[in-house]
Amino acid sequence: xxxxxxxxxxxxxxxxxxxxxxxxxxxxxxxxxxxxxxxxxxxxxxxxxxxxxxxxxxxxxxxxxxxxxxxxxxxxxxxxxxxxxxxxxxxxx
Amino acid sequence: xxxxxxxxxxxxxxxxxxxxxxxxxxxxxxxxxxxxxxxxxxxxxxxxxxxxxxxxxxxxxxxxxxxxxxxxxxxxxxxxxxxxxxxxxxxxxxxxxxxxxxxxxxxxxxxxxxxxxxxxxxxxxxxxxxxxxxxxxxxxxxxxxxxxxxxxxxxxxxxxxxxxxxxxxxxxxxxxxxxxxxxxxxxxxxxxxxxxxxxxxxxxxxxxxxxxxxxxxxxxxxxxxxxxxxxxxxxxxxxxxxxxxxxxxxxxxxxxxxxxxxxxxxxxxxxxxxxxxxxxxxxxxxxxxxxxxxxxxxxxxxxxxxxxxxxxxxxxxxxxxxxxxxxxxxxxxxxxxxxxxxxxxxxxxxxxxxxxxxxxxxxxxxxxxxxxxxxxxxxxxxxxxxxxxxxxxxxxxxxxxxx
Numbered sequence: 189x190x191x192x193x194x195x196x197x198x199x200x201x202x203x204x205x206x207x208x209x210x211x212x213x214x215x216x217x218x219x220x221x222x223x224x225x226x227x228x229x230x231x232x233x234x235x236x237x238x239x240x241x242x243x244x245x246x247x248x249x250x251x252x253x254x255x256x257x258x259x260x261x262x263x264x265x266x267x268x269x270x271x272x273x274x275x276x277x278x279x280x281x
Numbered sequence: 282x283x284x285x286x287x288x289x290x291x292x293x294x295x296x297x298x299x300x301x302x303x304x305x306x307x308x309x310x311x312x313x314x315x316x317x318x319x320x321x322x323x324x325x326x327x328x329x330x331x332x333x334x335x336x337x338x339x340x341x342x343x344x345x346x347x348x349x350x351x352x353x354x355x356x357x358x359x360x361x362x363x364x365x366x367x368x369x370x371x372x373x374x375x376x377x378x379x380x381x382x383x384x385x386x387x388x389x390x391x392x393x394x395x396x397x398x399x400x401x402x403x404x405x406x407x408x409x410x411x412x413x414x415x416x417x418x419x420x421x422x423x424x425x426x427x428x429x430x431x432x433x434x435x436x437x438x439x440x441x442x443x444x445x446x447x448x449x450x451x452x453x454x455x456x457x458x459x460x461x462x463x464x465x466x467x468x469x470x471x472x473x474x475x476x477x478x479x480x481x482x483x484x485x486x487x488x489x490x491x492x493x494x495x496x497x498x499x500x501x502x503x504x505x506x507x508x509x510x511x512x513x514x515x516x517x518x519x520x521x522x523x524x525x526x527x528x529x530x531x532x533x534x535x536x537x538x539x540x541x542x543x544x545x546x547x548x549x550x551x552x553x554x555x556x557x558x559x560x561x562x563x564x565x566x567x568x569x570x571x572x573x574x575x576x577x578x579x580x581x582x583x584x585x586x587x588x589x590x591x592x593x594x595x596x597x598x599x600x601x602x603x604x605x606x607x608x609x610x611x612x613x614x615x616x617x618x619x620x621x622x623x624x625x626x627x628x629x630x631x632x633x634x635x636x637x638x639x640x641x642x643x644x645x646x647x648x649x650x651x652x653x654x655x656x657x658x659x660x661x662x663x664x665x666x667x668x669x670x671x672x673x674x675x676x677x678x679x680x681x682x683x684x
Contacts, residue, residue, distance in 0.1 A: 244617035247654075251621075254660045255536050 395443025
């Protein structure tokens with residue numbers, strides 16, 4: 189959203205927070221989980237796989253399941269990605 | 282949008298991406314009217330102010346930069362911006378508008394301690410459509426522990442007065458709270474504080490080891506920090522619409538992003554910082570004005586010397602850029618969180634480890650790793666536990682390694 193300021197310059201009015209609100213605002217209301225990725229190739233052999241690799245695979249599996257869930261529940265939220273990520277990078281101190 | 286202007290420059294796309302300038306940090310003055318114990322700014326007692334000539338040269342160099350896009354944030358920062366009068370900014374904005382390309386959308390950003398914020402400021406900020414942030418660490422006992430005047434007095438009461446002024450004028454604002462060890466046992470009080478004061482948008486910074494501040498009370502507190510985060514996020518998720526936490530929202534965005542996250546702090550010229558005297562820097566804004574024994578400084582040029590892309594020829598810039606690039610490549614090769622982080626903040630790497638080519642820091646363990654883990658936990662929890670249960674049953678997750 190933009191508006192014309194008194195200085196004759198188009199200035200963005202909304203904050204980064206409002207751009208991302210749609211994403212997080214929907215999450216607490218999510219009641220149903222989507223089915224997680226079921227890829228046999230990601231099965232973990234805990235007895236032979238080093239801990240660091242297992243942790244990596246676990247993290248990626250959790251993320252995959254979460255992403256699938258989020259996209260199922262709110263596919264439109266991806267549209268704001270660029271703005272959200274931009275404002276996440278450097279935080280005014 | 283990427284702008285390909287440096288056909289054979291090594292620094293064009295140091296990490297495979299052409300530079301796109303998104304944020305300019307302008308230092309109108311290094312001075313700050315308070316003296317926070319965790320402040321990283323080394324020259325905050327200097328009362329210098331940016332001259333109109335330096336500002337004009339700075340803005341012209343920005344507007345003629347080949348890597349300028351169609352949107353640009355201007356953050357008035359690196360000191361307390363409100364110590365200069367409203368009239369200074371009115372003149373500045375008018376002067377800048379003369380050189381601003383017609384298709385460039387500029388957003389002015391003010392992060393302030395609020396002590397000088399009054400009706401005149403509120404009217405100006407509203408008229409400018411500025412993005413306004415107040416620095417408030419929570420209830421008075423937490424806030425005043427670190428955010429003090431030079432005489433040692435607390436600043437909480439005046440900061441809260443600024444909240445009321447902005448609310449009275451219907452000026453949207455967010456609050457940034459610096460988390461210290463004192464905050465970690467108080468997630469419920471912090472959440473209640475925001476709720477009771479009508480503060481809906483909150484960002485968490487952590488007490489960093491950076492610049493003039495060479496120690497952090499958060500060192501060695503990762504387990505406590507994770508417990509704090511888990512509790513605070515559970516309140517955010519269970520009370521929708523009360524508090525929006527910037528870090529949670531940006532983590533969700535990172536999860537949903539189709540492309541790997543790129544951290545602008547380690548991309549040359551994505552952020553340009555211009556000091557009060559026109560000195561130019563890039564990468565982490567905190568580098569401006571700071572020193573390190575391994576480097577002569579992080580001022581890579583001056584607005585008086587010409588165009589921004591000329592900085593690429595500066596030997597100090599090339600050395601810093603090369604070491605930062607190596608650090609990001611090391612992160613990419615070793616860190617399981619890299620996909621959602623982008624390689625970390627150069628300033629934190631340097632001031633925590635002494636090198637830009639380092640990998641993991643306290644800052645990234647808290648803000649990137651712990652945050653991602655705890656956001657995932659919230660998603661799993663509020664999906665009725667079904668995600669974890671199903672994934673575990675399919676052998677995709679073993680509990681001991683899930684975080």
